[in-house]
Amino acid sequence: MKNSAKNILVAPLNWGLGHATRCIPIIRELEKNGFTPVLASDGVALHLLQKEFPHLQSLELPSYEIEYANNGDDFKWKLIKNSPKMIEAILAEKKIVKKWIAEFDLQGIISDNRIGVYSKKIPSVFMTHQLNVLSGKTTWISSKLHQYFVKKFTECWIPDKKENPNLTGKLGHLKNSSLNLKYLGPLSRLEKKDLPIKYDLMIILSGPEPQRAFLEQKLIKEIKSFNGKILFIKGIIESEQKIDQDENVSYYNFMTSLEIETAFNESKIVLCRSGYTTVMDLAKLQKKAFFIPTPGQFEQEYLARRLKRNGFLPYAKQDDFVIKNLSEVSLYGGLPHLIKEIDWKQLFVLFERE
Structure with missing residues (x-):
């Protein structure tokens, strides 16, 4: 997989299926624009991408081992209890990514909420709809911590509109920020079709x-x-x-x-x-x-x-x-139709080598 291919690592977090599915339109557009996506995740997120793109190279990353509490009220404490495992996984993925950059001649990285998947050597994008991470009374600290990690990336892509109306509200919008933010508009792998209701x-x-x-x-x-x-x-x-x-x-x-x-x-x-x-x-x-x-x-x-x-x-x-x-x-009126044409060519300029 070396040399001629312009290889871009696409690595969604394995937390439900949402992170993996919203990477699908990005993977498709990378291929259309002459890049070769290399897929990386773990668990069901990785299986989903392997089913969607059987022709692409897929690699396994360490699991963050995010566990849900049986009781929703205990969710935050379960996360805190599991944080040593998560930190271990983040440190492990940093090492693995370093190795992969050489092994697969990677030209760029798109990480969907995996904070250890980045490099100072090649352009690295963090994709998230949460610049503020809500955690009840600890929201200010979880948000600051999250923004500290986002800052390590070359760019941060937010799949929403910057202006009102938007879908994320305070999750995806900061009053003032030194982060390099790009609002893509909402991302979906699905297309609207006029089909009879079944x-x-x-x-x-x-x-x-x-x-x-x-x-x-x-x-x-x-x-x-x-x-x-x-x-x-x-x-x-x-x-x-x-x-x-x-x-x-x-x-x-x-x-x-x-x-x-x-x-x-x-x-x-x-x-x-x-x-x-x-x-x-x-x-x-x-x-x-x-x-x-x-x-x-x-x-x-x-x-x-x-x-x-x-x-x-x-x-x-x-x-x-x-x-x-x-x-x-x-x-209720249903969600607003926030169509925004994405200039993929312009977006991917980041990954073009000199």
């Missing part, structure tokens, strides 16, 4: 265990009283796709990007987590939705609250949700 409700789950499984069990019970056709995508990446039909519900363990694109376009409303990648997909496809934020995940709770307050979409806490809540969807 499902009254699409449920798409994502995010780390055990919260994903808790929500799956809850919704399987709740949808028994739903009148209409349901598509239920569990968000479990396995080697083979499994499809089960139970009366009015079609269950899938996972879908490919193309299948998910069709499914979104064929569904009347969507029930899902309020992860930022999903927010960007819904905005692009102009789909109405209902959110159930992951318990204890401040960022998802903030996004759901903000989007409800702005009259875009309703939400409920996981413990409080009942299926009749879905009737609220029609009372």
Whole structure:
């Protein structure tokens, strides 16, 4: 893989599937612009990218071993308890990346929230929608710490608009900053298509265990009283796709990007987590939705609250949700359509060698 190819390392964090899926349009555009993406992650994020791009080189990075608490209130403390493992992984990935730069003749790096994947030797981009990292009373310190790491990168790309209306609010916008920020506009791997509606409700789950499984069990019970056709995508990446039909519900363990694109376009409303990648997909496809934020995940709770307050979409806490809540969807306007054409050529100039 040396020499002729202009190799760019693309490394999303393995935390749910959102970081990996929003890298998909970037990987596609790198290929269109004559670069060769080298994929790197761990766990389900790596499996997802391997399924999407079987022709590309993929490498394994150490896991941050992010574990979710069974109780959302304990989430922050679980993260703090796990931080030594995370620091170990970050130091390990720094060493590995140093080795890969020589081994794969890397010309640039795009890291989606992996703070150890950068180099002073080659242009390194950090992609995030969180310049402020919400953590309750400790938000100021978690944000300052995060910004300290972001500063080490050549550029920081934010998949949102700089001006209002935008999707991230205070997450992706700082009052004043010395960081080298570039607002790309929302990123989605999906395209809007004019397809006939096949499902009254699409449920798409994502995010780390055990919260994903808790929500799956809850919704399987709740949808028994739903009148209409349901598509239920569990968000479990396995080697083979499994499809089960139970009366009015079609269950899938996972879908490919193309299948998910069709499914979104064929569904009347969507029930899902309020992860930022999903927010960007819904905005692009102009789909109405209902959110159930992951318990204890401040960022998802903030996004759901903000989007409800702005009259875009309703939400409920996981413990409080009942299926009749879905009737609220029609009372909200849906997400704003924030189309921004990205000048990929200009964006990738950073990686052109002298």
